Amino acid sequence: MTAELYHLIGGEKVKGTSGRFSDVFWPMTGEVAAKVPLASEEELRAAVENAKAAQPAWAATNPQKRARVMLKFLHLCQENYDELAELLAREHGKTIPDAKGDIQRGLEVVEFACGIPHLQKGEFTEGAGPGIDMFSMRQPLGVVAGITPFNFPAMIPMWKFAPAIVSGNAFILKPSERDPSVPLRLAELMLEAGLPKGILNVVNGDKVAVDAILDDPDIKAVGFVGSTPIAEYVYTRATASGKRAHCFGGAKNHMVIMPDADLDQVADALIGAGYGSAGERCMAISVAVPVGEETANRLIEKLTPRVEALKIGLSTDPDADFGPMVTAEAVERTKGYVDLGIEEGAKLVVDGRDFVMQGYEDGFYMGGCLFDNVTPDMRIYKEEIFGPVLSVVRAKDYEEALRLPSEHEYGNGVAIYTRDGDTARDFMTKVNVGMVGVNVPIPVPLAYYTFGGWKRSGFGDLNQHGPDAIRFYTKTKTVTQRWPSGVKEGAEFSIPTMD
Numbered sequence: 001m002t003a004e005l006y007h008l009i010g011g012e013k014v015k016g017t018s019g020r021f022s023d024v025f026w027p028m029t030g031e032v033a034a035k036v037p038l039a040s041e042e043e044l045r046a047a048v049e050n051a052k053a054a055q056p057a058w059a060a061t062n063p064q065k066r067a068r069v070m071l072k073f074l075h076l077c078q079e080n081y082d083e084l085a086e087l088l089a090r091e092h093g094k095t096i097p098d099a100k101g102d103i104q105r106g107l108e109v110v111e112f113a114c115g116i117p118h119l120q121k122g123e124f125t126e127g128a129g130p131g132i133d134m135f136s137m138r139q140p141l142g143v144v145a146g147i148t149p150f151n152f153p154a155m156i157p158m159w160k161f162a163p164a165i166v167s168g169n170a171f172i173l174k175p176s177e178r179d180p181s182v183p184l185r186l187a188e189l190m191l192e193a194g195l196p197k198g199i200l201n202v203v204n205g206d207k208v209a210v211d212a213i214l215d216d217p218d219i220k221a222v223g224f225v226g227s228t229p230i231a232e233y234v235y236t237r238a239t240a241s242g243k244r245a246h247c248f249g250g251a252k253n254h255m256v257i258m259p260d261a262d263l264d265q266v267a268d269a270l271i272g273a274g275y276g277s278a279g280e281r282c283m284a285i286s287v288a289v290p291v292g293e294e295t296a297n298r299l300i301e302k303l304t305p306r307v308e309a310l311k312i313g314l315s316t317d318p319d320a321d322f323g324p325m326v327t328a329e330a331v332e333r334t335k336g337y338v339d340l341g342i343e344e345g346a347k348l349v350v351d352g353r354d355f356v357m358q359g360y361e362d363g364f365y366m367g368g369c370l371f372d373n374v375t376p377d378m379r380i381y382k383e384e385i386f387g388p389v390l391s392v393v394r395a396k397d398y399e400e401a402l403r404l405p406s407e408h409e410y411g412n413g414v415a416i417y418t419r420d421g422d423t424a425r426d427f428m429t430k431v432n433v434g435m436v437g438v439n440v441p442i443p444v445p446l447a448y449y450t451f452g453g454w455k456r457s458g459f460g461d462l463n464q465h466g467p468d469a470i471r472f473y474t475k476t477k478t479v480t481q482r483w484p485s486g487v488k489e490g491a492e493f494s495i496p497t498m499d
């Protein structure tokens with residue numbers, strides 16, 4: 001019998017009442033492992049009411065105590081690391097070491113959030129004018145929400161709820177309906193860590209729950225991560241109803257390979273960054289841009305046997321390079337792109353479409369594919385594939401290689417491999433992309449920097465995690481203060497100055 005999942009509202013597990021459910025699969029076997037309820041507007045509203053009631057007391061809790069809850073949560077996650085990683089790998093499909101990385105990169109933001117007594121400090125100017133002091137405070141917004149994708153079911157929920165909650169807000173998390181078990185488990189651990197009921201609510205659902213969040217007058221901010229069309233939709237609708245929003249979307253991350261680069265290092269980097277997690281990462285490298293024909297020919301020679309030798313396995317297989325994709329639909333969509341690439345005239349050097357996992361024929365597997373001679377006018381170049389497919393676009397010189405990622409509609413991440421400092425510096429300065437790696441294939445900034453793509457990879461002004469996250473989830477109040485002894489007699493009719 002398949003398990004029935006639940007919402008977590010007001011600190012309690014609550015059964016879905018809408019009558020609508022979505023299947024949650026185990027991609028390794030293809031079986032339906034659970035049914036997740038899809039919330040109605042009323043269920044979302046119940047979560048908001050709980051959050052609204054709990055938030056003022058939480059905001060009034062001093063910042064050290066809020067930090068201690070996060071610290072306890074960090075320890076509980078570490079104690080439950082193996083259990084969380086296995087649950088994550090089973091429901092998402094990524095391998096267990098990769099699932100551990102997913103949890104770890106989320107916990108690093110929790111560690112950062114533990115610094116809230118420092119991060120939320122305001123500014124103070126003594127004697128800003130005669131007898132006048134001026135200071136600023138960072139106050140929480142109230143009830144805020146996060147809508148997250150399937151591909152990092154631990155990391156991205158933590159990126160959203162940790163800075164929001166530690167700043168004194170109450171949070172509504174709407175995780176992906178494809179792998180909701182880890183987000184639910186994380187919220188349970190937050191309660192176990194001492195978080196008051198109602199401060200973190202998990203409402204499972206689809207567009208109905210998302211729209212209810214976007215239109216709810218009591219939700220003051222929305223953080224979204226997912227595909228670009230939905231990111232744009234969420235940003236437009238949330239800001240139209242007066243909310244603060246930052247919404248992160250899809251990607252087409254390029255790696256530029258200069259002729260002086262160490263091509264063995266490059267090939268290893270491309271294999272890990274292109275095919276790790278079956279390419280289902282927003283920071284995956286999906287386009288390799290070798291500069292010059294000779295570099296391109298040597299690169300294809302080095303990549304081909306490595307792609308052919310990729311070990312696709314069960315998520316629980318410690319030797320697997322990557323596991324299954326998240327759903328059968330994701331496999332079909334990716335294979336469709338490979339068919340399209342052939343039709344468009346790209347050269348398919350390695351074809352992983354027919355890969356079958358012996359004994360697990362119903363699982364959602366696909367082998368690695370490698371395309372050469374991809375050109376910028378092709379849809380397989382323009383669109384995000386989000387699967388184990390790497391495209392090689394040959395650039396005749398550095399200028400062309402710099403132009404390609406700069407002119408692409410997405411601008412999440414980019415990398416350059418070179419031994420030449422001047423070229424690297426020119427590239428990092430000029431490229432029109434939000435996150436840059438120099439001889440680093442997946443340049444995901446650490447928790448104390450901010451994460452965010454440019455162009456159609458990100459909508460809104462403030463990035464995720466780092467100092468921006470605290471700014472996003474707080475509003476600044478500025479106080480100008482004077483005590484009666486400093487007040488001059490008589491009315492002042494001109495605009496006050498400090499002279």
Ligand code: NAD
Nearest residue numbers: 148149150175176206207210226227230248249250251282
């Ligand atoms: P998705 O856009 O399908 O779903 C994201 C969230 O939006 C989910 O919670 C989903 O329930 C909800 N949603 C889906 N359709 C909706 C609709 N019509 N109306 C309202 N809400 C809707 O994305 P996904 O497939 O879960 O995740 C993969 C995508 O996320 C890729 O495009 C990837 O590049 C992107 N991503 C981006 C980043 C980043 O930081 N830029 C990080 C991770 C993933």
